[in-house]
Amino acid sequence: xxxxxxxxxxxxxxxxxxxxxxxxxxxxxxxxxxxxxxxxxxxxxxxxxxxxxxxxxxxxxxxxxxxxxxxxxxxxxxxxxxxxxxxxxxxxxxxxxxxxxxxxxxxxxxxxxxxxxxxxxxxxxxxxxxxxxxxxxxxxxxxxxxxxxxxxxxxxxxxxxxxxxxxxxxxxxxxxxx
Amino acid sequence: xxxxxxxxxxxxxxxxxxxxxxxxxxxxxxxxxxxxxxxxxxxxxxxxxxxxxxxxxxxxxxxxxxxxxxxxxxxxxxxxxxxxxxxxxxxxxxxxxxxxxxxxxxxxxxxxxxxxxxxxxxxxxxxxxxxxxxxxxxxxxxxxxxxxxxxxxxxxxxxxxxxxxxxxxxxxxxxxxx
Numbered sequence: 001x002x003x004x005x006x007x008x009x010x011x012x013x014x015x016x017x018x019x020x021x022x023x024x025x026x027x028x029x030x031x032x033x034x035x036x037x038x039x040x041x042x043x044x045x046x047x048x049x050x051x052x053x054x055x056x057x058x059x060x061x062x063x064x065x066x067x068x069x070x071x072x073x074x075x076x077x078x079x080x081x082x083x084x085x086x087x088x089x090x091x092x093x094x095x096x097x098x099x100x101x102x103x104x105x106x107x108x109x110x111x112x113x114x115x116x117x118x119x120x121x122x123x124x125x126x127x128x129x130x131x132x133x134x135x136x137x138x139x140x141x142x143x144x145x146x147x148x149x150x151x152x153x154x155x156x157x158x159x160x161x162x163x164x165x166x167x168x169x170x171x172x173x174x175x176x177x178x
Numbered sequence: 179x180x181x182x183x184x185x186x187x188x189x190x191x192x193x194x195x196x197x198x199x200x201x202x203x204x205x206x207x208x209x210x211x212x213x214x215x216x217x218x219x220x221x222x223x224x225x226x227x228x229x230x231x232x233x234x235x236x237x238x239x240x241x242x243x244x245x246x247x248x249x250x251x252x253x254x255x256x257x258x259x260x261x262x263x264x265x266x267x268x269x270x271x272x273x274x275x276x277x278x279x280x281x282x283x284x285x286x287x288x289x290x291x292x293x294x295x296x297x298x299x300x301x302x303x304x305x306x307x308x309x310x311x312x313x314x315x316x317x318x319x320x321x322x323x324x325x326x327x328x329x330x331x332x333x334x335x336x337x338x339x340x341x342x343x344x345x346x347x348x349x350x351x352x353x354x355x356x
Binding site: 026027031032035038039042043053054055056057059060062064065066067068069070071072073074075076077078080081084085088104107108111115116122123125126128129130132134135137139140141142143144145146147148149150151152153154155156157158159160161 | 204205209210213216217220221231232233234235237238240242243244245246247248249250251252253254255256258259262263266282285286289293294300301303304306307308310312313315317318319320321322323324325326327328329330331332333334335336337338339
């Protein structure tokens with residue numbers, strides 16, 4: 001049964017999606033329509049929406065390389081999330097929903113494969129660097145052995161960054177002086 | 179009992195640390211000596227060293243921002259690793275080892291706190307973006323709702339990057355032509 005609250009939510013979703021479609025060009029009409037269909041199927045009652053987003057826009061207000069990396073991480077998460085939703089779908093009654101989810105999954109995978117390969121490699125590297133078996137004795141010895149060059153790399157890179165910032169800060173003044 | 183293999187390993191460690199100290203300036207003499215002491219305590223027999231490092235230098239052969247991020251991740255891991263080693267130390271017999279580990283931990287924490295705060299924030303953001311509860315229905319709905327703007331951001335950013343690269347590739351030719 002369609003309640004007034006559900007109708008309002010659906011209308012709100014349509015307006016938002018339409019607005020985002022007008023303002024953008026990379027999210028196709030088909031993709032927008034598919035998300036709209038899925039939201040009608042999945043969306044919980046309006047009052048369950050709080051102001052805490054899954055992917056914070058605030059975090060994305062950073063410099064380009066960092067933003068690319070965050071978006072790449074978000075796309076990886078979307079891939080897992082939609083794959084999980086597909087796995088959890090009950091049988092035959094959800095043929096349309098399955099097709100819609102598969103289409104969204106395909107779009108996300110396409111964007112990742114053709115535009116975010118570099119970032120994905122870096123994320124893999126970060127994963128390797130963060131997930132070290134800290135309780136393994138051999139790893140501990142090896143890591144200690146590697147510490148001098150890594151500490152040196154980190155310190156000299158931080159110094160270079162500082163020098164670069166100082167040069168950047170000085171540049172406009174020099175430019176104005178001439 | 180000190181075997182010939184152990185003596186060779188220790189000599190090798192000393193030579194390497196000395197060489198790295200000559201070539202660098204950020205790893206102090208005290209830090210080098212402390213690592214050397216710890217290696218004598220911790221290092222397993224030489225034959226257990228294979229050619230697979232814990233922190234790959236190959237991965238670090240990347241552009242500046244990415245390298246900073248990888249080094250920040252490695253320093254986070256070092257902090258955890260040394261904290262774990264301290265926790266695992268047996269009681270009174272290891273007073274020197276405890277002091278040495280504490281000193282190394284302090285050095286790593288100092289470098290992180292004063293030079294890698296930005297990168298640490300970004301790593302936290304990446305963690306938030308990657309560790310989403312993909313099996314939670316409300317999260318799924320919200321994420322679907324957020325997909326259009328995020329997909330748009332990711333697509334337009336990837337386009338900007340391509341345009342920037344094209345401009346960079348064109349620039350030297352234009353410059354030569356004039």
